[in-house]
Amino acid sequence: MTPTDLDVRPEEAPVLRPLQHSGPGFWLLIATLLGVIGVGVYAYVTQLRIGLGVTGLNNRISWGIYITNFVFFIGVSHAGTLISAILRVTGAEWRRPITRMAEAITVFALLVGAPMVLVDMGRPERLFNVFLFGRLQSPILWDVISITTYMMGSLLYLYLPMIPDLAQLRDTPGFSPWRHSLYRQLAVGWRGSPRQHAFLEQGIGAMAIIIIPVAISVHTVVSWIFGMTLRAGWHSTIFGPYFVIGAIFSGIAAIITAMGAFRRVYRLERFLTPDHFQKLGYLLLTLNLLYLYFTVSEYLTISYGAEIKDVTLINALFYGAFSRMFWVMAIVGLILPAILTVIPHLPVVDRLRRVPLLRPVPATAAALVMASLAVGVHFGAGPQVGAIGGISYETILVLAAVTAGAAVLALLPVLRQRPVASIVIASLLVNVGMWLKRYIIVVPSMALPLTRSEWATYRPTWVEWSITAAAFATFILLYTLFAKLFPLISLWEVREAPASAPETAHTQEAAA
Amino acid sequence: MKAVAATGAAATLPQAARLVAAWGAAPGRHGRAHVQRRWVMVIDLAACDGCKKCTKACQAEHLVPFEQEWIRVYEAANNQYDKYSMPVPCQHCEVAPCVKVCPVNATFHNPDGIVLIDHNRCVGCRFCMAACPYGARSFNWTEPKHTPAESFAQYSPEYPVPHRKGTVEKCMLCAHRVKMGRLPACLEICTKEGMRAIWFGDANENLVTNGAEVKKLTQLLGEGRAFQYKEELGTHPRVYYLLPSRRDLTNSSAPRPAAPAEDNSDPNRP
Numbered sequence: 031m032t033p034t035d036l037d038v039r040p041e042e043a044p045v046l047r048p049l050q051h052s053g054p055g056f057w058l059l060i061a062t063l064l065g066v067i068g069v070g071v072y073a074y075v076t077q078l079r080i081g082l083g084v085t086g087l088n089n090r091i092s093w094g095i096y097i098t099n100f101v102f103f104i105g106v107s108h109a110g111t112l113i114s115a116i117l118r119v120t121g122a123e124w125r126r127p128i129t130r131m132a133e134a135i136t137v138f139a140l141l142v143g144a145p146m147v148l149v150d151m152g153r154p155e156r157l158f159n160v161f162l163f164g165r166l167q168s169p170i171l172w173d174v175i176s177i178t179t180y181m182m183g184s185l186l187y188l189y190l191p192m193i194p195d196l197a198q199l200r201d202t203p204g205f206s207p208w209r210h211s212l213y214r215q216l217a218v219g220w221r222g223s224p225r226q227h228a229f230l231e232q233g234i235g236a237m238a239i240i241i242i243p244v245a246i247s248v249h250t251v252v253s254w255i256f257g258m259t260l261r262a263g264w265h266s267t268i269f270g271p272y273f274v275i276g277a278i279f280s281g282i283a284a285i286i287t288a289m290g291a292f293r294r295v296y297r298l299e300r301f302l303t304p305d306h307f308q309k310l311g312y313l314l315l316t317l318n319l320l321y322l323y324f325t326v327s328e329y330l331t332i333s334y335g336a337e338i339k340d341v342t343l344i345n346a347l348f349y350g351a352f353s354r355m356f357w358v359m360a361i362v363g364l365i366l367p368a369i370l371t372v373i374p375h376l377p378v379v380d381r382l383r384r385v386p387l388l389r390p391v392p393a394t395a396a397a398l399v400m401a402s403l404a405v406g407v408h409f410g411a412g413p414q415v416g417a418i419g420g421i422s423y424e425t426i427l428v429l430a431a432v433t434a435g436a437a438v439l440a441l442l443p444v445l446r447q448r449p450v451a452s453i454v455i456a457s458l459l460v461n462v463g464m465w466l467k468r469y470i471i472v473v474p475s476m477a478l479p480l481t482r483s484e485w486a487t488y489r490p491t492w493v494e495w496s497i498t499a500a501a502f503a504t505f506i507l508l509y510t511l512f513a514k515l516f517p518l519i520s521l522w523e524v525r526e527a528p529a530s531a532p533e534t535a536h537t538q539e540a541a542a
Numbered sequence: 543m544k545a546v547a548a549t550g551a552a553a554t555l556p557q558a559a560r561l562v563a564a565w566g567a568a569p570g571r572h573g574r575a576h577v578q579r580r581w582v583m584v585i586d587l588a589a590c591d592g593c594k595k596c597t598k599a600c601q602a603e604h605l606v607p608f609e610q611e612w613i614r615v616y617e618a619a620n621n622q623y624d625k626y627s628m629p630v631p632c633q634h635c636e637v638a639p640c641v642k643v644c645p646v647n648a649t650f651h652n653p654d655g656i657v658l659i660d661h662n663r664c665v666g667c668r669f670c671m672a673a674c675p676y677g678a679r680s681f682n683w684t685e686p687k688h689t690p691a692e693s694f695a696q697y698s699p700e701y702p703v704p705h706r707k708g709t710v711e712k713c714m715l716c717a718h719r720v721k722m723g724r725l726p727a728c729l730e731i732c733t734k735e736g737m738r739a740i741w742f743g744d745a746n747e748n749l750v751t752n753g754a755e756v757k758k759l760t761q762l763l764g765e766g767r768a769f770q771y772k773e774e775l776g777t778h779p780r781v782y783y784l785l786p787s788r789r790d791l792t793n794s795s796a797p798r799p800a801a802p803a804e805d806n807s808d809p810n811r812p
Contacts, residue, residue: 081683081707082684084684088683089680089681092681093668150667151667152665152682153665153666156664159646160645160646163646163647164645164646174645258643259639259643259672481614481676
């Protein structure tokens with residue numbers, strides 16, 4: 031029963047195998063990620079050399095996708111710690127196999143997100159001025175304090191529950207000497223005695239409680255960077271809770287995405303059951319609806335009051351320059367994921383199979399044809415002259431949208447048979463939608479004219495896109511390396527789960 | 543200085559020169575006690591013709607990089623038949639949103655109320671640009687082109703030349719000129735061009751000048767139905783604007799007591 035047991039349980043093999051063997055796929059992934067990061071480093075060196083002028087930023091829109099990425103990654107970081115801490119505190123037993131994956135997301139999202147601010151700085155070499163001359167009155171200082179606290183806290187919260195597993199790895203033969211030494215150092219002499227257990231549980235319990243308010247403070251103060259200014263769309267009293275909910279929402283999506291990926295690649299089906307996805311799916315749906323609620327309250331309040339600056343912003347979002355992104359965000363980030371998460375409970379979806387045109391194959395084919403036509407006309411002939419056989423570009427666009435809708439409908443019955451896939455797809459969409467939402471928060475409020483002038487425009491350059499890609503690649507790289515060095519599933523916690531837990535999981539599964 | 547104040551009403555050019563010289567001499571130099579100043583600027587929208595010479599003079603004075611405009615002239619209109627121009631420099635707010643949010647105290651009020659930037663400390667986070675409700679701030683996105691003239695300048699927050707890459711720039715209310723007893727560059731050119739739309743002065747002394755005449759600040763503001771730009775935001779700008787269309791426009795040089803708002807038939811009126 032103690033973690034130092036040498037006879038490795040056979041069912042734990044899938045968790046430990048990635049630590050011992052790396053296939054060509056792993057090295058290919060690492061090489062690709064390093065390539066992307068390399069391009070990003072080159073882009074950043076260019077930016078350091080020439081200045082932020084290599085970005086699309088300008089005197090009017092002085093914050094762009096770097097700040098979008100910052101808010102996005104800090105949001106994703108809520109995944110972890112907060113979810114795992116809440117589940118731990120409330121004694122949700124099903125959490126056991128997923129806590130470590132969630133906690134690791136937090137740490138790596140913070141490690142990637144916080145430096146995005148550094149990338150955005152005009153004078154990164156003066157970073158230490160923030161510590162030398164820091165003004166506590168500035169929301170940036172609140173962020174620095176809050177995020178560093180969260181970083182330390184979440185590292186500790188990731189590390190503490192890893193100790194027994196590290197001790198198990200220390201006692202497993204077959205690792206290279208440096209890894210042995212790493213595990214030995216990190217296991218801090220864990221023997222699994224009852225006394226040690228008691229201390230560990232105490233520490234984990236304390237961290238779980240401490241980390242919740244810290245996590246909430248982090249995204250609240252991130253929102254206050256915007257909320258404390260006088261700009262339309264930012265200066266809002268609900269921004270704190272709005273951001274916190276958004277963060278938990280995208281955080282859950284990030285966990286589900288990571289779980290889906292590793293379940294597939296590492297064959298962790300035994301640990302990450304459909305029941306886990308189902309339960310996280312419920313959480314995702316709840317947060318989705320909460321986020322929708324906040325979004326509606328925010329926009330309805332300012333558009334009903336109808337101050338000129340607010341109405342100008344709303345018009346740009348709903349019908350104007352940012353409308354395309356806004357509606358993509360609303361549909362892809364909120365509505366579709368909501369549908370996908372409830373699909374397993376909608377028998378009505380199966381009736382769609384009866385409509386011949388809504389069979390997956392013809393519908394998808396039609397959508398692909400129309401989409402490629404639309405893209406072809408857009409980039410080929412140009413929308414002004416675009417016409418194929420007398421059909422105007424607009425008609426093609428509408429047809430493409432209709433067929434895309436049909437394809438989505440046709441896929442629903444298929445997804446209903448695969449609840450895990452449908453929830454993972456929902457979470458992927460949420461990730462995309464929430465990034466767009468952060469862009470929509472940052473950029474339009476800056477583009478809005480403050481004085482008697484026109485709307486400002488902003489188009490991110492290759493430098494910004496490369497650095498953004500590198501940020502995502504770094505996140506995936508860190509996570510992949512973590513998964514190579516440490517077990518992704520908290521083995522000792524799963525082992526210690528009450529015997530009834532798998533039973534309920536099975537009954538739930540059967541019910542679903 | 544007292545003599546100038548005593549005249550109260552419009553004073554003439556030599557008096558303006560003496561007043562400005564007195565302003566320059568005061569702050570803590572030559573062994574004198576520091577005199578607390580509260581610099582204000584008044585922009586007469588009725589007199590501004592939108593020539594943008596102030597912008598150019600400012601750019602020349604400060605060797606402004608990248609054609610940034612530290613005083614911007616916007617086209618504005620009460621309605622489509624009643625248009626006017628509105629020069630907007632930094633408003634030097636008493637409750638300045640930019641000063642509030644700066645993480646490193648790089649932007650600050652100097653003792654006389656001018657909002658300055660320490661370009662040796664600025665980290666380039668651009669939070670002040672996001673916070674400023676007047677769009678008064680610009681950023682040096684790349685290394686500014688350094689002219690030979692620049693290399694003779696000694697950097698100070700009052701005269702931020704040579705300019706520095708990756709830092710924020712804005713109107714400094716010509717703090718370097720004011721302390722030497724000169725008026726802001728935009729004001730000088732405006733008066734030289736005959737518009738006399740920009741006034742500058744010390745609110746504590748209640749005296750302002752456009753370089754050609756001297757007036758009481760309160761009187762000028764009253765006559766001109768003064769307002770502050772976006773005063774509802776509570777930033778308390780130190781820049782005042784005089785309404786573009788006013789009844790006193792025809793004889794602005796002849797001061798008269800502030801008339802009641804409702805202008806009904808008064809037999810004694812000319």
